[in-house]
Each structure stands twice: as structure tokens, then as C-alpha cells.
Amino acid sequence: MKQVIVVNEALKLPRGKLAAQVAHAAVGAFVEADEQAKQAWLNSGMTKIVLKVDNEADLLRLHHLALSQNMPAQLIQDAGRTVVPVGTVTCLGIGPASESDIDELTHDLKLLR
Numbered sequence: 001m002k003q004v005i006v007v008n009e010a011l012k013l014p015r016g017k018l019a020a021q022v023a024h025a026a027v028g029a030f031v032e033a034d035e036q037a038k039q040a041w042l043n044s045g046m047t048k049i050v051l052k053v054d055n056e057a058d059l060l061r062l063h064h065l066a067l068s069q070n071m072p073a074q075l076i077q078d079a080g081r082t083v084v085p086v087g088t089v090t091c092l093g094i095g096p097a098s099e100s101d102i103d104e105l106t107h108d109l110k111l112l113r
Helices: 015-032 035-043 056-068 099-106
Strands: 002-008 048-053 073-077 089-097
Touching: 002 015, 002 056, 002 099, 015 073, 015 089, 035 089, 048 056, 056 073, 056 089, 056 099, 089 099
Parallel strands: 002 048
Antiparallel strands: 002 089, 073 089
16 A cells, blocks of 8 residues: 655745645545555555656646546645645645555656655
8 A cells, every 4th residue: 555646846846835735635635545545554654655747737637547546636736825826736645545556557757856
């Protein structure tokens, strides 16, 4: 079991803002998961991987794919109080779900560094 958070790298968010957005995505996707997936993930160490895409369109495509495969997913749109305008799509949380299911969607994405 694992969870991935995919960041819109085009935004070049400051580290603090990025951390907050990633946290929103992790919690939001967790809330969307069923109880069995939540428990399995909690019991297996809560693996999280942070990946990146080049732009908002890639995040929207990935969100659609995750939902079409009945995976827990949460697209994060910023409230617009600080760095980016209201509604800016910053990141996407997927899972917790099986590693193989998540890898099927995200195998071609790179780690955020």
C-alpha cells in the first residue's frame, strides 16, 4: 500500500507553500479511501511518494484516470490567500491504494527533488 502526491511543478511554489499543499493532498486523498485501504496503509507504514508533472493539464488528466479506476484521489485547488490565485491547481493526492494500482498510473512520473 502507498500514497502518491503529484505536484504541479510549473508553479515553482516556495517550500513552505509546497509543503502545505502536499499535506492537503495527502489528507484529502486519505479521507476519500475506504476503511480497508486506510487501515492497510496505516498498518504498513503510511508510505508516501511525492512526484511531479509539468503542468496543470497533466494533473487533471491523472486525476481523471485515478477516478476512472475507482482510486481515492483529491485534486487540490488553492484558496488564493498567499502565493497563487484562487483556484490554482497545485497538486493531486492518490491513494492509499495498492502499489501496483498506483504504479500503473504514475510509473512514468519523476520524483520531486
